[in-house]
Amino acid sequence: MGIAVEALDHVNIITGDLDGTAEFYADVFGLERRDAPPPLTPQNAQWMYDKEDRAIFHINSLDCPRTYQREVQHGPTGSIHHVALRCNGHDAMLKRLEDKGLDCQTNHIEAIGLRQIFTMDPNGVLLELNYFGE
16 A cells, blocks of 8 residues: 555644644634633643544644644744645635635636635735635
């Protein structure tokens, strides 16, 4: 059997504003906020679940224990340029971002039927929202 990547599992975001970040992902994307499993606590980790019951964003406080320790800084995410999410509801999302006063940029790649929206989360993580066939 060969080796293959099956799908994006999750994105981990380290933040000084756990509640604000979790609220952003719940409010803007409709993700469900849940406490992370032990030994993490509700005060240091929240996981954001999609409609398929997958924890796609793991949000951790600055003091949350980590298996792999490294320095993190607020703002542009080092070598990671962006996180891409396959989405639906392009026009509704544009309106939601506008209603919330969030900056965004759009792009259209006609050759593959892809419309994109780019926006930042409260921690400076660039999000690429991909809409195929819309």
